[in-house]
Amino acid sequence: MSLSARQWLDRIRALPVPEGGVRVMNVCGGHERTITQSGLRHALPEGIELIAGPGCPVCVCPEEDIHHALHLALEQGVILAAFGDLLRVPVNVVKGEPRSLLEARAWGAEVRAVAAPQEVSALAQAHPGRQVVFLAAGFETTTAPIAAWLAAGGLPDNLTVLLAARRTWPAVAWLLHGGPPGFDALIAPGHVAAVMGAEEWRFVAEQHGLPVAVAGFTAEGILAALHAVLLQRTEGRARLENLYPEVVRPQGNPIARRLLDDGLLTEDAPWRGIGVIPRSGFALPPSWAEFDARRRFPALAAPRRRAGAMPPGCACAEVVLGRTRPQGCPLYGTACTPKTPVGPCMVSDEGACHIAWAGGVRRAA
Incomplete structure (x- = not known):
């Protein structure tokens, strides 16, 4: 029999909180949304801190790739397709120049929001005389359908892909290898683990001696995972626990994994405002060279100020890494709001700043 959120909270409250507190990181925008909307931070005992980590693929999409897409849409006359969140980054x-794909559309560029790669194929087929470029960002859950779409073949000749997809676990490994970790336990992402x-x-x-549990997306599921990692801390042992077994298997989805392993390459890749993280990016293999936008449309070599960085004053990269909270950014709630976003963390539905704002947090710390 499954427990209610109240019952899980009672179990968590019955555990001793270590002196100095305990910091538990999640690396999924969906988890962060549930935590915020359910008010879990306010319901937990004092000393238990929930930290939002690198769970937003739009937030870390390389600035250079979006700038490349802007150039293609404005100067090369291509039809630029992307998932909706990317349009406002x-x-x-x-x-005086357009700062986002949405602003480029206002300048006359043809920019389309899509929800699935199949829509891009239909778009290219409907415009055989135009070049169509698909700016594709996302973590493994989004990239597996893209790999399946590529593997199915039959892509129109006038379609290319500007792939900006990233792998989740290398970012956590990078955090753990970069000195003392900023967290004491981890709630692993349910969809990526699926x-x-x-x-x-x-x-x-x-390898790092930190408790870890895979969680689902209900308040009950997250509290169950939180209880698991806190109990591990109390017992002084670290292990992996799967608290989402109805969806997540030990080895995941074999078909999706095969599509990613056989259809795409992995490479060292930049994360916006953070730098290059080893083996964290997906790339198109040579067999897909004719559909690689980077080959068909090489990026501009002209230097730009702050290329690859977050906008001036924006702490989005520190928020993504769990080193500060959204309210810790000096722009939060003043210059940066969902209506006037400065950084990508306030744009994406999976961005911690956007989620905090939607949860009622209106001011910087």
Whole structure:
């Protein structure tokens, strides 16, 4: 019999909180949304801190790739397709130029929001005389359907892909190898684990001695995972626990994993405002060279100010890494709001700043 959120909270409150507190990071925008909307932070005992980590693929999409897409849409006359959140992400350009794909559309560029890669194929087929470029960002859950779409073949000749997809676990490994971790336990992402498997997160416990649990997306599911990692801390042992077994298998989805492993390459890749994280990016293999937008439309080599960085004053990269909270950014709630976003964390539905604002947090700390 499953427990209610209140029952899980009672179990958590019955556990001793370590002196100095305990910091538990989640790496999924869906988890962060549930935590905020359910008010879990306010319901937990004092000393238990829930930290939002690198769970927003739009937030870390390379600034250079979005700028490249802007150039293609404005100067090359291509039809630019992207998932909806990417259209509003601002980049660093000279004042007076369009800062986002949405602003580029207002300048006359043809920019389309899509929900699935199949829509891009239909778009290219409907415009055989135009070049269509698909700016594709996302983590493993989004990238697996893209890999399946590529594997199915039959893509129109006038379609290319500007792939900006990222892998989740290398970012956590990078955080753990970069000095003392900023967290004491990890709640692993349920959707990514459904694709890649719970076992992908075992390294957190075995190599770094930190408790880790895979969680679902209800308040009850997150509290169950939180109780599991807190109990591990109390018992002084670290292990991997799968608290989402109805969806997540130890080895994940074999078909999706095969599509990613066989259809795409992995490479060192930049994360916006953070830098290059080893083996964290997906790339098109040579067999897909004719559909690679980077080959058909090489990026501009001209230097730009703050290329690859967050906008001036924006702490989005620190928020993504769990080193500060949204309210810790000096722009939060003043210059940066959902109506006037400065950084990508306030744009995406999976961005911690956007989620905090939607949860009623209106001021910087």
